[in-house]
Amino acid sequence: MALRHGRPCGCLEPPGDGRRHRRVARGIGESQVRKRRTNDARLALQLAMMLWAHEHQPVSVSEVAEHFGIDPDDAYSELYPLQGIEVEVNEEFHNLGVVVDDDGEIFFDINPLFGRPRKLERSEALGLLAAANAALGLPGTNVAALKTGVRKLEHALGVGSTVAIDIQDPEFLKIIEHATRNRECIQIEYYARWTDEISTRTVEPYETINVSGDWYLRAHCRVRDDHRTFRIDRIEGVELTGETHSRSDPGNEAFTGGETAPLVTIEMPNSSRWMVEPLQALVTDDGDTLIVEMPVSSTIFLERLLLRLGPDARVVSQGPFSNVASLAAQRLLSRYETS
Structure with a gap:
């Protein structure tokens, strides 16, 4: 855990x-x-x-x-x-x-x-069996292990492999696959979970891939000028540009099965070390000061952490989080001034 x-x-x-x-x-x-x-x-x-x-x-x-x-x-x-x-x-x-x-x-x-483990109702077990049978046809599935589980569940239920379920593909999967095959650039509206914002960007598709039932697009993002992985069910709009690209696929080394959270570097007092000890972070001890580098998937989380650390802590890395603390403090102060 x-x-x-x-x-x-x-x-x-x-x-x-x-x-x-x-x-x-x-x-x-x-x-x-x-x-x-x-x-x-x-x-x-x-x-x-x-x-x-x-x-x-x-x-x-x-x-x-x-x-x-x-x-x-x-x-x-x-x-x-x-x-x-x-x-x-x-x-x-x-x-x-x-x-x-x-x-x-x-x-x-x-x-x-x-909560405590609950009893699996028959209707729930049938639903699980149907989903497992459907997952057997998905690419990237560990078929041997899943088949073993399916057989055990069928035996417990006393049924055969006659249950079926239709798994809906993401809304824009087909048009993205079409653009990928034809090496056509597309403009997408993408929801980034770590910022809770929708951005518009033009990408050069390399490949669509299914991992654990979720579909992803690997592409070159012109906004970031880098290789990016996009979860297709978070794409809220797609437009074909009619432009083709000739960029070569750099391979799967940047694929992580999800979005990579951006890194932030914080300078903070050593006395507040306990606040960051539970976090997944790289901590460098510099005497009375700590330099903490960690991935941040939520702006709200970072705001609260910086406010708890107090005025002696500051973000020293460049990027979207450089002024998070001051903006959060101003917003918090305005609430008290108007209340």
Whole structure:
């Protein structure tokens, strides 16, 4: 199981705002002296508090702190980051579902994928069998392994291979395949998940390929002047240009089975190392400063991370994220000025 920091479920308070902590601490007494914990100790405490809170919900941060014998501010500082934890399920990351609201209440919006194993109903098993039989005809499928699973499922259900299902191809697959065969340049409107934006670009198609049931276009992108892989079901418009290209196919080395998230480099205080330790990142220790390079698939995630790191952290790489922190801070400040 893989974990990472992602998009938090809850609200993000402005850096330096102590009102939230004062509300949590009210009525508990004076703060206890907080001891520095090792990463292993922090993880153990966070997991224990999260499980206890889930079993006793509805529950507040103050109640969790009282149960574990720690300061409410300390409990809050350990629980709050859990809102940004994502867990890998079926090769995709999903938010863990822990929410700490402005009043110090803790509740859970758990993704159904994290639940206990459920009994497979007969109708669900038949649907799974139909999809598996259809997948046997897709290119790139591990046929031998899938056939073994199909036979076992058929035996359990007491049925033969008579169930069929029609898998719909992406809307623009045929026209893209036509352009690829004829080496014709096409103009596409493409939705990039990591920016949540649609861009228009002209591409020179090399190949269409199916990987694990998803169709991809490998092409040279004139906007980026580089080899790119596009997921065809995220293409929202295609126009044939009538222009052919003679560019040679560089091969599959750039194909990753999906979009490659852009890299961002952050300079930050060493004292905040714990905030990036769970992330998939390259960390260079430069004394009091850390240089962190990591892939970013969500602008929202990067905004929240930079706001949590505070004013001593900054993006030092060039590219689309160079002014993310200042724009996010301005937007957050404008909300408080108008409220």
